[in-house]
Structure formats: C-alpha cells, structure tokens
Amino acid sequence: MKQILTVANKEFHDGLRNRWLVSITLIFALLSIGLTYFGAAASGAVGVTSLSTTVASLASLAVFLIPLIALLLSYDSFVGEQESGTLLLLLTYPLSKSQLLLGKFIGQGSIIALATFIGFGSSAVLLYFQLGDSQIFTSFSVFILSAILLGLSFTAISYLISLSVSEKSKAAGFALITWFLFALAFDLALLALLVGVEEGISQSFLTQLMMLNPADIFRLVNLAGLNSSDVNGALAVAINASLSQGQLFSALLAWVALPLTVAIFIFRRKKL
Amino acid sequence: MNTPLVSLTNAGKSYQQLDALKSVTMDLGQGEVMGLFGHNGAGKTTMMKLILGVISPSRGSVEVMGMAPDSKEAWHCRSKVGYLPENVSFYEQLTGLEVLTYFAKLKGFNKKQAVDLLEQVGITHAMKRPVKTYSKGMRQRLGLAQAFIGEPKLLLLDEPTVGLDPIATRDFYQTVDQLKSNGSSVILCSHVLPGVEQHIDRAMILSTGQLLAMGTLQELRQQAALPVAIKPLGLNGSVAADSKLNSFLTSNCPDTLMVPEDEKLAVLKQLLSHEALDDIHVEAANLEQVYQHFLSLHENKQQSSKQQGAQG
Numbered sequence: 001m002k003q004i005l006t007v008a009n010k011e012f013h014d015g016l017r018n019r020w021l022v023s024i025t026l027i028f029a030l031l032s033i034g035l036t037y038f039g040a041a042a043s044g045a046v047g048v049t050s051l052s053t054t055v056a057s058l059a060s061l062a063v064f065l066i067p068l069i070a071l072l073l074s075y076d077s078f079v080g081e082q083e084s085g086t087l088l089l090l091l092t093y094p095l096s097k098s099q100l101l102l103g104k105f106i107g108q109g110s111i112i113a114l115a116t117f118i119g120f121g122s123s124a125v126l127l128y129f130q131l132g133d134s135q136i137f138t139s140f141s142v143f144i145l146s147a148i149l150l151g152l153s154f155t156a157i158s159y160l161i162s163l164s165v166s167e168k169s170k171a172a173g174f175a176l177i178t179w180f181l182f183a184l185a186f187d188l189a190l191l192a193l194l195v196g197v198e199e200g201i202s203q204s205f206l207t208q209l210m211m212l213n214p215a216d217i218f219r220l221v222n223l224a225g226l227n228s229s230d231v232n233g234a235l236a237v238a239i240n241a242s243l244s245q246g247q248l249f250s251a252l253l254a255w256v257a258l259p260l261t262v263a264i265f266i267f268r269r270k271k272l
Numbered sequence: 273m274n275t276p277l278v279s280l281t282n283a284g285k286s287y288q289q290l291d292a293l294k295s296v297t298m299d300l301g302q303g304e305v306m307g308l309f310g311h312n313g314a315g316k317t318t319m320m321k322l323i324l325g326v327i328s329p330s331r332g333s334v335e336v337m338g339m340a341p342d343s344k345e346a347w348h349c350r351s352k353v354g355y356l357p358e359n360v361s362f363y364e365q366l367t368g369l370e371v372l373t374y375f376a377k378l379k380g381f382n383k384k385q386a387v388d389l390l391e392q393v394g395i396t397h398a399m400k401r402p403v404k405t406y407s408k409g410m411r412q413r414l415g416l417a418q419a420f421i422g423e424p425k426l427l428l429l430d431e432p433t434v435g436l437d438p439i440a441t442r443d444f445y446q447t448v449d450q451l452k453s454n455g456s457s458v459i460l461c462s463h464v465l466p467g468v469e470q471h472i473d474r475a476m477i478l479s480t481g482q483l484l485a486m487g488t489l490q491e492l493r494q495q496a497a498l499p500v501a502i503k504p505l506g507l508n509g510s511v512a513a514d515s516k517l518n519s520f521l522t523s524n525c526p527d528t529l530m531v532p533e534d535e536k537l538a539v540l541k542q543l544l545s546h547e548a549l550d551d552i553h554v555e556a557a558n559l560e561q562v563y564q565h566f567l568s569l570h571e572n573k574q575q576s577s578k579q580q581g582a583q584g
Contacts, residue, residue: 006377017365085360089418092324093378094350271287272326 003095004103011107015073021111024069028119031065032058036123054127055139058120059222062147063215064183066116070154071161074108075175078162078267088272097267105155105260112151120144142245146221149252153214154182156259163266186213214255221248275338277302277426277457278323282332284481285318292318294481295332300457302425305448307468308461309563310478316461317358319478320428323459324355336426351379354424356415358431358461364404368395368414371403375418389417394443408435416444420451427451427458433467445471469559477566484566489559496565498557499530504543506550516542 015021035057081087090100124140161174190209193201210216224245276299285293293315300306310316321327322334325341336353339346362371372386390399393413398406406414412435419427427448433441448458448471462468475492477484485492502520504511504527511517511529520529520539531539536554543549557565 003378006374010374014363014365084362085357086362088321088326089355089357089360090378091326092350092353092355093375094347094380095378096347272321 003099004106007095007100007103008106008110011077011104012110015108015111020073021115024073024112024115025119027065027069028062028115029122031061032120032123033126035061036127051127051131051133051136051139054123055143055222058123058143059219062120062143062150063218066112066147066151067154067183067215068179070112070151071158071175071179073111074104074155074158075162075171076168077104077108077159079165079168079171080162082166082272083168091272098264101159101260101264101267105152105159109152109155112155113148116147116151117144120147143222146218146249146252149249149256150214150218153252153255153259156256156263159263160259160266163263163270182213182215186216190216211251214252217248217251217255221245221252224248276300277304277337278459279335280319280322280332281335283322283329283334284331285322285327286330291481293322294483296478296483297332298476298483298486300426300459302457303452303455304474305452305458305460305472307472307475307559308459308478309463309475309559311463311567313480314478315481316478317430318481320355320430320459320461323426323428324353325350351422352425354419354421354427356419356427356429356432360415362403362411362414362418365402367400367402368406368410369399371414372399372417372421376421379422381422385421386417389420390414392420392447393417394440409437409440412436413440416447420447423451423454423456425456427456428461429458430461431463432460433462441467466558466560475559475562477563479567479570482570484570489562492562492566493557494533496557496562497532498561498565499532500536500557501553501555502529502531502536502539502543503527503553503555504529504546504549505552506548507543507546510546510548511543514542 036054078087081090091097120140121144124136124144127140128134128136157178158175161178162171165171165174190206193209194206207220210220278298278300280296280298282295282297283293284291284295296315296319298306308316308319318327322329323336323341325334325336325343325346328342334341336346337349339349341349363374366374368390369383369386372390373383376382376386376389387396387399390396393416395406395410395413395417398410403411403414412432416429416432419429433444436444445467448460451458460468460472469489472489474486474488476486477492485495487495499520512521512526517529517539520531522528522530529539533556540552540554543552
C-alpha cells in the first residue's frame with residue numbers, strides 16, 4: 001500500500017507541476033460558468049436559465065471534453081516511461097506491476113477528480129446564489145460524480161493504449177481515434193441504426209447498446225432526470241426505457257474497473 | 273560453505289527466433305566483483321535482466337540470494353539489489369533530489385538518505401535543479417546514486433563509467449572497492465576495458481549469447497596463452513644477433529620480444545646478463561588483448577563451422 005501511495009503522490013505532483021490541475025480546473029470552471037450564464041443567449045436572454053437546461057448543456061459539453069482530457073493526461077504514462085528507461089528500472093524495485101499501475105491511476109485520477117469537482121462545483125455555487133434552490137446541489141452532485149467516473153474510465157482506457165503500443169507517437173494516435181470513436185462515431189452509428197432499420201429496434205435493445213459506451217452512460221445518467229423537452233435525438237428514445245440511476249452508476253463503475261483489470265493483465269504479460 | 277549470492281545454471285533466454293542468451297552457468301560469491309564483457313547484443317543486458325528477475329529464463333535456473341528472482345518470495349530481496357540501466361533518462365522536469373527521493377522511498381528509505389547519496393556522488397550543488405539541465409556525466413552520477421540506495425548486497429551496473437570524466441571514474445571505482453570491502457557483490461557490465469582490470473576479481477566474456485570464457489585475469493591469460501611483451505632498451509642489435517632471443521622477435525615490432533609466459537624468466541635472465549642493457553619493460557597481455565583473443569577465436573570457429581555446414 002505504501003508503494004502505491006508513493007507512486008500516486010509522484011503522479012499527483014507531476015500533474016500539479018505540469019499545470020494540468022490548474023488548466024483543467026480553469027477550463028471546466030470557465031465553460032460551466034459561461035454556460036450557466038449565457039446558456040439562454042440563443043433565446044435572447046442573458047442570465048441564469050433553468051437548472052435542467054444548465055445541467056443538460058454542461059453534460060453535453062463534458063461528454064466531449066472529459067474523455068479527451070483524460071486521454072491526453074494519461075496516454076504516455078507507460079509508453080513514455082518505457083521510452084526513457086525508467087519503467088524497466090522501476091520494475092527492478094520492490095514494486096509490483098499492479099502496484100505501479102494502481103499508483104499511477106490514483107495519482108492521475110485524483111487530478112481529474114479534483115479538477116472536475118472544483119471546476120463544475122464552482123458553477124453549482126454560482127447557481128445556488130442566483131436561484132437559491134437547494135435542488136441544485138443534488139443535481140450537481142450526480143453530475144459531478146458521474147463526470148469523475150467518466151474521467152476515471154477514460155484514464156483506465158488510456159492505460160490500455162499506453163501499455164499496448166511501443167511508441168509514444170502511436171499512443172497519441174490511438175488515443176485520438178479512441179476519443180473519436182467513443183465521443184462521436186458511436187452516437188452517429190446509433191442514430192443511423194435507429195433511422196436505418198425499418199422495423200425499428202426496441203428501446204431496451206438501444207439502451208443495452210448504449211451500455212457499450214461510457215460516454216453514453218454518462219449522458220443517460222445526467223439527462224434521464226431532466227425534462228425530456230431539453231433532450232433530443234437517440235437519447236430521448238433511450239430515456240423512456242431508462243434504467244435506474246443505481247444501475248447506470250454501476251455500469252459506469254464497471255467501465256472503470258474493467259479496463260483497469262485488463263490493463264493490469266496486459267502489463268503482466270508485457271515483454272520488457 | 274559460502275553459498276553463492278547469484279548462481280545461474282544452464283540459464284538461457286529466447287525471444288521467438290532469437291536466442292538472446294544461450295546457456296550460461298556461473299556463480300558469484302559474496303564480496304566478489306565480476307566484470308561482464310561483450311559487444312552490443314552479446315547478451316549482457318539479458319543476463320542482467322534475468323538476475324534482476326524482470327524476465328524469466330526460458331531454460332535452466334537463476335537463483336539470487338537462494339531464491340528465484342522472478343518469484344514472489346524474492347520480493348523483499350529486491351531492496352537489497354541495486355541496478356544502473358544502460359540508457360536511462362530520469363524524469364526530466366523533476367529535480368535531482370526529487371528523482372532520488374522518489375526512488376529512495378520506493379526502496380523504503382527517505383529524503384535524508386537521498387541527500388547523503390547525492391553528496392557521495394558529488395552532485396549536491398545541482399540537486400535543486402531539474403534533471404533536464406544536467407550534463408551526461410551528472411545524469412550518470414544520479415543513476416549511480418540511485419543504484420547505491422540502501423547499501424545493496426548486489427549491484428548490477430550497465431556501462432557505469434560512460435560519460436564520466438577521469439576523476440569521476442576514479443571516484444566511481446573507489447566506491448566499488450569500498451562496497452566490495454563491505455561485502456557487496458558487483459557485476460560490472462562494460463565494453464570500456466582500460467582501467468577496470470585492477471577492480472575486478474573475475475571476468476566473463478560473452479558473445480552472441482554464448483559464454484566464451486570466465487575466470488580470474490590470470491586464468492584467462494593462461495587460457496589465452498598470450499605472450500608477454502618484453503622491451504629491452506640499449507641493446508643495439510645484440511638481440512637480433514643472439515640466436516636464442518631472435519626467435520621471439522616479430523616483424524611488426526622489431527624492438528619487442530614476444531615471449532610465452534613460461535619462458536619469461538629465462539629470457540629475462542638472459543637479457544639481464546647483457547651489460548649494455550639500460551632499461552627493460554615487461555608487459556603481460558592486458559584485458560583488452562585477452563578479450564580480443566577470445567572474440568577472434570570464437571569468430572574463427574563460427575566461420576569454419578559455417579563453411580563446414582555449407583560444404584555438407
């Protein structure tokens with residue numbers, strides 16, 4: 001356990017030193033405060049709009065940003081150390097492969113979690129002062145918690161990439177493709193399926209398909225509780241057949257645990 | 273009986289088609305310094321990785337401190353092993369002290385030890401600077417400090433003197449001698465040969481994954497049967513006139529006698545009987561010559577076996 005914490009501490013400080021924590025927090029805070037204030041600008045008004053609109057716009061923004069940031073932060077965690085030779089050295093230390101991986105995960109995961117909490121939390125506080133509605137904190141804690149899980153999930157996925165390739169530049173390429181597939185292509189494919197299949201696919205089948213993408217689970221978590229008037233597209237269909245929040249959160253958790261387990265497995269078999 | 277600290281029994285490692293290490297049997301006792309020599313790709317690093325337990329042998333067995341180094345039981349032994357990899361660039365954005373503190377903590381030590389080690393390798397003045405500003409020699413010193421964490425019982429050093437200036441090299445060998453007198457065993461891996469001779473007890477010569485020779489320098493010299501070079505000064509022409517001595521003269525160095533080890537004393541006595549003798553240099557074959565000898569022997573053998581294979 002001490003070993004894990006030593007690695008985690010180092011990774012966390014790297015995140016601070018490289019200004020990752022500050023930049024991510026700033027991005028999240030600026031965008032969320034901006035959306036909170038100017039989300040209604042399209043309808044001609046400036047000022048705080050309804051809670052559900054705000055959370056809906058924040059969620060559709062976060063679903064692109066968080067995976068991208070998590071992948072950027074962690075794609076070189078292993079392949080980078082392999083290239084510089086420190087990975088081999090670390091493995092001659094009394095430190096197991098799973099300890100190293102979990103340590104990195106805790107360190108980098110804390111950066112993402114903390115940035116998400118502060119960044120989006122700030123707009124929750126702002127909204128509370130404007131609206132004075134304590135409902136805000138319940139909605140935002142669901143939003144922030146699921147956003148953190150989404151970030152952790154993509155951190156774990158980027159470890160898969162980092163452990164499977166042998167060059168840093170390849171890892172960067174794969175990270176970009178992964179982001180594109182999960183954040184954009186998957187939804188387009190779902191839409192195409194909805195429109196293209198004549199007899200129509202059942203709602204439950206569609207929801208099951210969405211479980212294959214952590215980004216979509218994140219969307220479901222945050223949009224299910226809102227007025228369906230704020231939601232459109234494939235999601236609206238899925239929401240009507242929605243699973244309980246508990247089930248959705250366990251699915252997100254599985255998307256953290258599963259890639260992490262597979263990453264440990266790959267790491268153990270990796271040739272050095 | 274003194275059990276060996278490291279012992280390899282017919283140990284080998286293969287990657288798909290490539291035999292990185294064929295079959296090596298060796299023992300390393302406590303307080304012994306072993307020199308491991310070979311060209312690039314000779315299997316030096318593979319052998320080190322086997323001893324470190326980072327990879328598992330494909331054949332044979334490896335034991336370090338009585339345990340297989342790749343097993344779970346050997347876990348706690350790892351803090352007693354120090355390793356300096358050949359190519360390592362430490363976390364560039366961290367300072368030297370931060371890098372060393374990280375590694376010290378992973379071995380169960382603290383910042384204080386890290387500071388002491390940095391002082392020992394002589395980079396205290398730069399410990400608050402990021403590693404990216406370090407010169408090659410300073411990086412190498414940082415790597416050495418890393419290998420020395422916790423006074424290891426077994427040290428594996430891959431090209432430790434690359435990039436070190438002569439003074440730093442001398443300091444380094446002093447540290448090796450000191451560790452040795454404290455009972456640590458050292459495996460020095462190198463292709464830089466001069467200067468290393470007086471600090472190693474035994475040498476091992478590897479080529480293309482094969483063990484060519486192993487033993488003390490004295491033993492290797494005997495095996496190689498390389499002649500001693502004797503250079504008398506002041507005997508103008510009288511050596512060439514002497515029928516006993518002129519057989520030792522070779523065409524490419526006319527002043528030097530190349531004498532087999534067992535005839536050395538007889539020749540010396542005879543030379544000393546010449547009154548005109550001013551001075552005399554006696555030089556036994558050095559490690560580099562022994563190394564070259566075994567390598568060329570091996571190459572000739574390989575070539576002849578290839579030719580035989582082509583004929584048959």
